Amino acid sequence: MTHNDQNKPTLANALVALTEAPMTDIQKRDTRSAVMTFCKALGLSPGEVPASPIYIRRKLEGISYVALGYSKGRWANVKTGVVRAVGLVGKSYPSRNTTKLLPKWAALLKMLPASLKRKVSAGARYLSGLGVDVDAVSLSDLHSYRDTILNDRMRGNAEQAWDHFLWAWNRAVDQFPDIWPQITIPRVEKREVYVYPFAYFPASFEVDVNAYADRMRNVNLDDDGPLRPSRPATIKTRTRQLRTAASALARSGVDPATITGIARLVEVDNFKLILHFHMERAGGKTSAGVAQMAACLRNAARHYVKVDDEHDRKISALCKRVSVQTGGLTAKNRERLRPFDDAELVRQFLCLPDTIRQQVERDKRAPAQKAVLAQVAAAIALLQATPIRKANLCAIDINRHLKQQRKEVHLVICESETKNRHPVDFNIPEYALDILRWYMKEYRPYLMREPTDALFPGRNGQHKTAHTLGLQIKKIVFEFTGHTFNVHLFRHFAGKVFLDQQPGNYEVVRQVLGHKRLDTTTSFYSGAEAKRASAVFNNVVDTLRAQHAPIASKRRSDK
Numbered sequence: 001m002t003h004n005d006q007n008k009p010t011l012a013n014a015l016v017a018l019t020e021a022p023m024t025d026i027q028k029r030d031t032r033s034a035v036m037t038f039c040k041a042l043g044l045s046p047g048e049v050p051a052s053p054i055y056i057r058r059k060l061e062g063i064s065y066v067a068l069g070y071s072k073g074r075w076a077n078v079k080t081g082v083v084r085a086v087g088l089v090g091k092s093y094p095s096r097n098t099t100k101l102l103p104k105w106a107a108l109l110k111m112l113p114a115s116l117k118r119k120v121s122a123g124a125r126y127l128s129g130l131g132v133d134v135d136a137v138s139l140s141d142l143h144s145y146r147d148t149i150l151n152d153r154m155r156g157n158a159e160q161a162w163d164h165f166l167w168a169w170n171r172a173v174d175q176f177p178d179i180w181p182q183i184t185i186p187r188v189e190k191r192e193v194y195v196y197p198f199a200y201f202p203a204s205f206e207v208d209v210n211a212y213a214d215r216m217r218n219v220n221l222d223d224d225g226p227l228r229p230s231r232p233a234t235i236k237t238r239t240r241q242l243r244t245a246a247s248a249l250a251r252s253g254v255d256p257a258t259i260t261g262i263a264r265l266v267e268v269d270n271f272k273l274i275l276h277f278h279m280e281r282a283g284g285k286t287s288a289g290v291a292q293m294a295a296c297l298r299n300a301a302r303h304y305v306k307v308d309d310e311h312d313r314k315i316s317a318l319c320k321r322v323s324v325q326t327g328g329l330t331a332k333n334r335e336r337l338r339p340f341d342d343a344e345l346v347r348q349f350l351c352l353p354d355t356i357r358q359q360v361e362r363d364k365r366a367p368a369q370k371a372v373l374a375q376v377a378a379a380i381a382l383l384q385a386t387p388i389r390k391a392n393l394c395a396i397d398i399n400r401h402l403k404q405q406r407k408e409v410h411l412v413i414c415e416s417e418t419k420n421r422h423p424v425d426f427n428i429p430e431y432a433l434d435i436l437r438w439y440m441k442e443y444r445p446y447l448m449r450e451p452t453d454a455l456f457p458g459r460n461g462q463h464k465t466a467h468t469l470g471l472q473i474k475k476i477v478f479e480f481t482g483h484t485f486n487v488h489l490f491r492h493f494a495g496k497v498f499l500d501q502q503p504g505n506y507e508v509v510r511q512v513l514g515h516k517r518l519d520t521t522t523s524f525y526s527g528a529e530a531k532r533a534s535a536v537f538n539n540v541v542d543t544l545r546a547q548h549a550p551i552a553s554k555r556r557s558d559k
Helices: 011-018 025-042 053-061 072-089 103-110 114-130 139-151 158-175 203-217 232-251 268-281 288-305 309-322 331-341 343-350 352-362 367-385 390-394 430-442 466-481 489-501 506-513 518-525 530-558
Strands: 402-405 408-413 424-427
Touching: 011 025, 011 072, 025 072, 053 072, 053 139, 103 114, 114 139, 114 158, 139 158, 203 232, 203 288, 232 268, 232 288, 268 288, 268 309, 288 309, 331 343, 331 489, 343 352, 343 489, 352 367, 352 430, 352 466, 367 390, 367 430, 367 466, 367 489, 390 466, 489 506, 489 518, 506 518
Parallel strands: none
Antiparallel strands: 402 408, 408 424
């Protein structure tokens, strides 16, 4: 705790205040138990934990109660007890406000569609509690609600709750101008937006970028086009990068009216300005983003603008100067995988689908309320058995990709659907099939809004988006393990776990992960298996030392 926090109340002060609180002995006992359990989860004493709602809320969001061995009900009681304790020594806004709505707010909310009413009703109850009616509300009142839920409430995802309220309030302002208070809440940008829309530049620039995109698609099979058409995602990225480069050039002092085409971006001096702009944003040094921008512009200059050899040599030299070393796991991913040096933790993680299934089967809620959890269990089982990429996972079609072969079921994805055009053909092991069949029979029907063959149904008969499924997997893995683990990390986990057991056997990992070249695999995982390799090395050395020890001891005794 900092010097400035020394005079602020802590949970230790709350425990002292608890002795004189107007509660029953049982309530006092439960509150004390909740505080001590929470502090134990943090690894801190009550005197080290500020009785601050915002501090405690953020700590609660970072705790996996399942990984700590607590039940959902027990952890709910812990949170309730901590909230009660904080209220003894400070200000705490209730997570669920039951204040009665003022008549005008109640009447107004009845006129809103359910999607808006659900998001603004908590704010209306807050204003009602202050005595602020519909015709008297001001922007400062709305900002007061924002500050309260961000700073004084311990309910999770406070920032998201405010975003939802802001969006719904402003939507009501636009859609119901005759009844809703006409006060628009300004949205504060969370990041600097420096990229201009295409309309900021001459129309010819957008035409030229679209022509370059058509060349990348090579729909006309032109001789000077790429041998292999680019994927839609790649074309979208290149289009965005070119607009970003034009924006960087304009913000560097170049008149946007002169940026009429891609050729203007790849002039050597302009090429330098664009790279300098992005390097300044990266703290005055190069980065992966800077290197990718340089490569994008160089490729456009070489294959679309068709600059001469001298021009190409100059911009290629600039690309080398901003290049960054690629290959290998990032520092962040190495840290996320480090806990899995523990063999017991690896076993627990590999059993996670079964752990989630047990939780689902114990849960007394209706099946529809447990369906997403069951879906994630199935997705994790597949990722552990068949470490495919997120886009392929969410797009699995039951009839097209799951192939029955006698008693086996294979996951088969053709090369045209994979990122590196490497076909996938995995035999799904029985433990994963068991989870998959359970999910498909018991819970998948509750996720289908209309008939679909998607293994993970989404809206309009389509599969669930990669973004949504990825967030759900990440959230539930954290809830059950306490580890931050995104979908792509399953591929790195697979490589690490295998190489920990068989150091140096990169060819198996290459084929499982679908890398085209072996050096791609070795660049990623040579570091990941270093600890295991060093253990094997030390074991060999220790064995030799043990064999030599009697001889060395005899020599010393003979002297």
